[in-house]
Amino acid sequence: MAGFSSKIFDLDINNSLNHWDIFCTVVDNYGDIGVTWRLAKQLVTEYAIPINLWVDDLVSFSHILPMLDPDKAQQNINGVNIFQWNNPLDIKFEAGVVVIEAFACELPSQVKLAIEQLHQHPDTCAPTWLNLEYLSAENWVAGCHGLPSSQANGVKKWFYFPGFSAQTGGLICERELFSQRDEWQADHKHKLALFKQLGLQGINAQDTVISVFSYETQALLALCHLWQASPTPIHALIPKGRSLHSLTSLLPCAIEDLMPGQQFVIGSLTLHILPMTDQNDFDRLLWSCDFNIVRGEDSFLRAQWAAKPFIWHIYPQEDDYHLVKLQAFMQLYCDNLAPEITTTWSEVNLAFNRGNTHAVVMHWQQLNSVNLSLMQHAIKWPINALKDADLASRLVQFVKNS
Template sequence: MSVNNSNPLHHHWDIFCTVVDNYGDIGVTWRLAKQLVAEYDIPINLWVDDLLSFSHILPMLDPQKSKQTFNGVNIFQWNNPLDIEFTAGSVVIEAFACELPSQIKSIINQLHQHPLSQAPTWLNLEYLSAEDWVEGCHGLPSSQPSGVKKWFYFPGFTTKTGGLICERELFNQRDEWQADSTHKLALFKKLGLQGINAEDTVISVFSYETPALAALCELWQASLTPIHALIPKGRSLHSLTSILPCDIKDLIPGQQFTIGNLTLHILPMTDQNGFDRLLWSCDFNIVRGEDSFLRAQWAAKPFIWHIYPQEDDYHLVKLQAFMQIYCDNLAPEIATTWSEVNLAFNQGNTNAVVMHWQQLHSVNLSLMQHAIEWPINALNEADLASRLVQFVNNS
């Protein structure tokens, strides 16, 4: 690897991302990288260790090419050790505590120690959490052995955190899309989904494995009106093997089968813009991870968040923290019903998830109105990218 340590520092930012769980971490960093280029004219070098998984949400990406550019973002294959020339920029971001290559740390340390040099601003972009302690940790420095400071940047739901990823025109685009039902019907047709009428209930499913999903599907079969569940090939389907007509590996996008009043549709993979529009087009969304979790909120539709399971059920602590914030302005009966559905789904409690799902009907209109109002309240007048730029300028 060759190194360029000339000064002053280049204007570009470097973002390093280790792909975890296929799409979650890279989904967040890819959205952030695109927004920083489009809205702040900041050149971004995005270093990714798994281009194959990345290509599932960016179909034009060639996993075999070590350097390529899309949406103005320079995408580099991150091998260890680095085998691509690295030029120090003004900001270096470790996404989600991924470990910077030793060569990069060495460069940062050298620039910090040289009297005529300016070291990059070094940030650790953390996972999104609604827990109280985030406010106290956001923006804190951690002094490295060399004396360089690494800053901890925590996304969050309050003004004392790093904010939430949201592109400037996203809500306007969503409102325009949802104002005309022909948009969603055209999208369903494009995805190869047949037999969906504008008045049918459509539910997107992007979850981890859980018996709660099978229980809901059994309930939906007995619905008085048609329900369509849109499910990509992946982990959600492992919960439904008892009702699938064939092995999961033999399913193909566009395939569908009907049991009672429930029709299961196998979704093709889509890029991020397509995924946003899918969430906008459904009546209810079941999502997982971080990127999809936030995009479901921006869709202004009711949702279930299937949070990544952690040891000692710590993920339920995170879930409870978010539910408390989300339900702050909700009437008690609505908050309780929605919270219990989420909790039961995450615990795999089949009886409870069915009971509380049935109770959603009585609070549906109020829950829908809350889902519409929530994005504006959650954004707190400043998105993550704008707060991040301001943080860097002030550090």
């Protein structure tokens, strides 16, 4: 990914207070922590910035980071200092040059006090306080990105909005990700080896493989009924969790009794129970499938970087506002697509999110006629979406400028 530079932000690594602090509360198990963990790793790896990552739920965090010890209050993994975030904090807090509250999590009072005290002394290096917001494709994001908000103590907090335009904070993407993906997808042996590693049996290179990481919806059950009548084999890879709650009528036992590696053949459809994976293997899983159904923010973006067609099951909100967010993204994603492709892909996503069983089946069947063009678009999209600068590089430059 050309144009990246690890020299944007010059640091004195020997000064321990040149670290950044990132605070994250774990929401919906993996979404928020998935984003902040990727960002923390990238800042360490590509910019040599010492990162202290404060997390309130290490048990959930360990599901995507198996080497993490949930009982250990402080540990270093991949160069990131990970701390158990108790309120109040168990240790004295010393602010570094940047303090990030991820997704509007409320900072501990002692952290706010430390920031305020440093701002009151002009001879000290006061930290830059950022609120890392959720990713959105809505037009208003560009106008709000980078705006300051004066707090009660007089300290400014800056709002950092990830986004798809050059006027936003960008998208999380590691420097070597696309080249690693291309190398992986160039040879079928990689995906077959991954399936074997995950305990998935009976998948041939030419079979259709679909990963499923959704919320509950009857649309998923309707698709499974359709897939079981397919003229060719279809494999649906589903972890234990919310997706399976929609498929209880297809399962021979209770969800809690399922074991990773189990599979159930229903006509042409084979349901595979996935083990939990770390983020690297999750990326490879998305690279290895023909179609990905994802939810949340982290999985949503990684599905785009996988260069494969996908459905985004967005978290339901009051008054169906989540559909506004979905429509905003679909408008961007389909900007250069032919009308028939735009209509088919958009209607599949809308039907899935609305739980419309009839519509999702009808439009899924129409995907076959546009599949090649949709696949070609999925390959081109990541380069167009990144716009020559990822979130980490824009974030580092933002801090330098502020």
